Amino acid sequence: MYDKTVRRRRAVLGLLVVSSLILLTAYFGERSGGALHNVQRGILEVVSPIQEGASRALKPVRDLFGWVGDTVSAKGDLQQTRADRDKWREDAIRNQSAVRDNAQFRGLLNLDKQPKSLQPYAPVTARTIGSSPTLWYVKITIDKGTSSGIHEEMPVIASDGRSDTNTGLIGKVESATGNASVVRLITDSTMAVSARTADGGAAGLVQPSPGNPRDLIMRYVAKDEPIAKGDVVVTAGTVSKRSDLGSVYPPDLPIGRVTRVDEPGAANQLPHLRPFVDLRRVQFVQVLTQKVNGNR
Amino acid sequence: MPNVSPQLLLRAAILGVAIVIVQVAAVSQIVLFGTSADLLPLVVAAVGLLCGSLSGATFGFAVGLLVDAALVQTMGLTSLVFIAAGYGAGRLRELRDPQAVVIPMVVGAAATAITTFGYGLMNFMLGIDAPVSFLLLRQILATIVLNALIALPVFAVVRRWLSPALPDDPRRRRRRAYTTGGLSPLSRA
Numbered sequence: 135m136y137d138k139t140v141r142r143r144r145a146v147l148g149l150l151v152v153s154s155l156i157l158l159t160a161y162f163g164e165r166s167g168g169a170l171h172n173v174q175r176g177i178l179e180v181v182s183p184i185q186e187g188a189s190r191a192l193k194p195v196r197d198l199f200g201w202v203g204d205t206v207s208a209k210g211d212l213q214q215t216r217a218d219r220d221k222w223r224e225d226a227i228r229n230q231s232a233v234r235d236n237a238q239f240r241g242l243l244n245l246d247k248q249p250k251s252l253q254p255y256a257p258v259t260a261r262t263i264g265s266s267p268t269l270w271y272v273k274i275t276i277d278k279g280t281s282s283g284i285h286e287e288m289p290v291i292a293s294d295g296r297s298d299t300n301t302g303l304i305g306k307v308e309s310a311t312g313n314a315s316v317v318r319l320i321t322d323s324t325m326a327v328s329a330r331t332a333d334g335g336a337a338g339l340v341q342p343s344p345g346n347p348r349d350l351i352m353r354y355v356a357k358d359e360p361i362a363k364g365d366v367v368v369t370a371g372t373v374s375k376r377s378d379l380g381s382v383y384p385p386d387l388p389i390g391r392v393t394r395v396d397e398p399g400a401a402n403q404l405p406h407l408r409p410f411v412d413l414r415r416v417q418f419v420q421v422l423t424q425k426v427n428g429n430r
Numbered sequence: 431m432p433n434v435s436p437q438l439l440l441r442a443a444i445l446g447v448a449i450v451i452v453q454v455a456a457v458s459q460i461v462l463f464g465t466s467a468d469l470l471p472l473v474v475a476a477v478g479l480l481c482g483s484l485s486g487a488t489f490g491f492a493v494g495l496l497v498d499a500a501l502v503q504t505m506g507l508t509s510l511v512f513i514a515a516g517y518g519a520g521r522l523r524e525l526r527d528p529q530a531v532v533i534p535m536v537v538g539a540a541a542t543a544i545t546t547f548g549y550g551l552m553n554f555m556l557g558i559d560a561p562v563s564f565l566l567l568r569q570i571l572a573t574i575v576l577n578a579l580i581a582l583p584v585f586a587v588v589r590r591w592l593s594p595a596l597p598d599d600p601r602r603r604r605r606r607a608y609t610t611g612g613l614s615p616l617s618r619a
Contacts, residue, residue: 150491150513157495157506162556170505177499185455185500192456199460214576265458266501273501275454309502316502346565414461 166309175311178275182263186277189263241413255384255422257291258282262417263314271344272322276419279310283423286310289383290317292423294415302388302410303327305370307421315421319413320350320389328370329389336361336405337370340389343406350390350407357401364390367407372429384422384429434485438595442477442485445591447571449473465572468542470497472581474512475519476511476534476588480596483520490516504556511548515541531582538581542545542574 146214161170261283264275278284286307293301304326308318318325329352330337336352336359343349355361371385390407397403453469473490474493478486494509519537522528547570 137570143484147487147513147517150487151510154491154506154510154513158504158556161505172504174499177496178502181500182449185451188451188455192452196456196460199462203460204460205499264454264501266454266503270442275501282502348565391594405471414466 169296171309175309178309178314179311179394180317182277182279182311183264185275186261186263189277191263196251226387244422248351252291252420252422254426256283256424257311258284258423259418259420260284260315262419265414272319273308274305274317274318274319274413274416275418276315276421277313278421279313279315284310284315284421285423287382289387289422290419291322291387292411292416292419294412300410300412302390303383304409304411304413304416304419306382320409321413327383327389328373329367331361331392332366332368332386335359335365337373338405340367340407348408348412349393350409352392352405352407355403355405357399357403361392361395361403361405362398363392363394366390367392367405380425381429384426434481435595435597438481438485438592440590441595442481443453443485443492444475445473445588446489446496450493450496450500454497462576463572465576467570467576468545468573469580469584470540471512471515471541471545472577472584473588474516475537476585477592478516478519479523479534479537479585480589480592481520483517483524486516486518486520487513490514507537507549507552507556510552511545514548515544518544529610534585535578535581538585539574539578543570546570546573 139325140331157170157324221307243324258278260276260278262274266273276290284307286309289303290305290307291302292304303320305317305322307315309316320327320340323342325342327340327341328337336355338352338355340350340352343351352361352367367389369383369385369387369389370381371383372379372381374380388410390409392405393408395405439597449469455571457469458466470493474486474490477489481489490512494507494512497508498505518594519541522537550566550570
């Protein structure tokens with residue numbers, strides 16, 4: 135009797151483990167239109183309305199915990215904020231002078247134009263209704279899908295609501311169903327965004343820093359390209375002349391600010407960036423549903 | 431799985447679906463001490479502790495599958511680590527039958543550690559570039575501590591939900607019989 139129980143237990147355990155391994159292998163082996171991916175999309179289609187309802191219903195609970203957490207962390211943030219304020223005050227004084235100079239130069243060169251707007255990219259606003267529960271925090275689910283014109287590979291921007299400057303690129307649509315989409319965040323190890331500094335001084339490929347969701351790295355920055363702490367990094371857009379090598383992302387979307395540069399000036403210099411958006415705080419996103427001029 | 435009644439099956443299924451939705455729609459978005467609590471390993475471990483190793487492993491497999499499907503993740507990855515958590519908790523009950531009040535806390539922390547490290551290890555083995563950094567270790571430790579703190583109420587809720595469908599525990603029956611006085615050898619003396 136005991137032997138039978140043990141044998142049965144081992145058989146069921148083995149069956150479960152083997153089933154998981156078969157699923158893993160099959161999932162890796164198939165393309166994005168394969169059977170398992172379709173099953174996932176079907177489940178997402180069913181689960182997303184429930185998830186959306188739960189997300190709305192549980193918002194007060196989230197807000198309560200958010201308020202408690204924010205209050206606790208606010209004290210720690212205060213000192214840092216004061217230091218930032220002092221630095222930004224200096225920057226603001228310097229920038230005001232630069233703006234005056236800039237206006238004069240623009241007037242001289244006839245370069246006055248409207249500031250770039252995202253309206254031509256037809257942004258669609260969506261709510262976050264689900265987040266990956268893992269520490270790697272690589273995906274979020276939003277409440278709009280193909281019925282709102284959202285499709286795979288569309289860039290997604292967001293603001294974490296802490297300030298006007300905490301806005302920027304957060305990822306791209308990985309999968310879309312009728313009323314929901316899954317967004318792969320820039321902290322995912324498979325993501326890479328061609329980028330440059332805002333002043334155009336350095337270009338490279340922004341990827342997540344392995345194991346640190348608040349840190350991005352900019353690879354392949356050439357030795358002679360100047361990049362320093364505090365530089366703003368934006369998307370480069372399409373840089374190739376070939377139309378089939380177009381970028382998914384339009385140019386000039388803010389990504390983050392350089393926090394340090396490993397081995398500056400060396401052939402393998404490696405700038406680290408802090409994303410403008412705290413991905414854990416994103417409640418609303420905008421999906422850019424149109425390309426303008428091939429994202430050039 | 432010995433003595434799995436349809437009622438228990440139904441209750442476990444409802445629990446699994448509800449907990450995945452609550453985790454994905456709410457708990458993952460609440461940041462406490464720089465990290466988020468993860469109810470899933472706690473619930474899987476609680477089911478293992480209450481129902482045994484096979485029920486725990488099967489529940490872990492099903493919950494993992496649902497998470498992977500709902501978040502469009504690699505299918506089978508979360509299932510595999512949750513099988514370990516559910517089976518481990520169930521075997522602990524079957525072999526040691528621990529009675530201390532803090533057991534759900536310890537088992538919850540262990541289940542969280544197994545799932546977070548296991549998930550990272552599996553990702554690494556599948557070629558996803560995720561070396562261990564100090565920050566990641568700190569976050570894993572923070573999650574384990576946070577989960578350990580909430581393990582007792584989570585275990586209590588799971589037990590309350592499943593207990594009407596659980597087969598009567600002989601140990602409880604025995605204790606009840608002693609306290610009523612009828613069968614205790616001490617009361618006869």
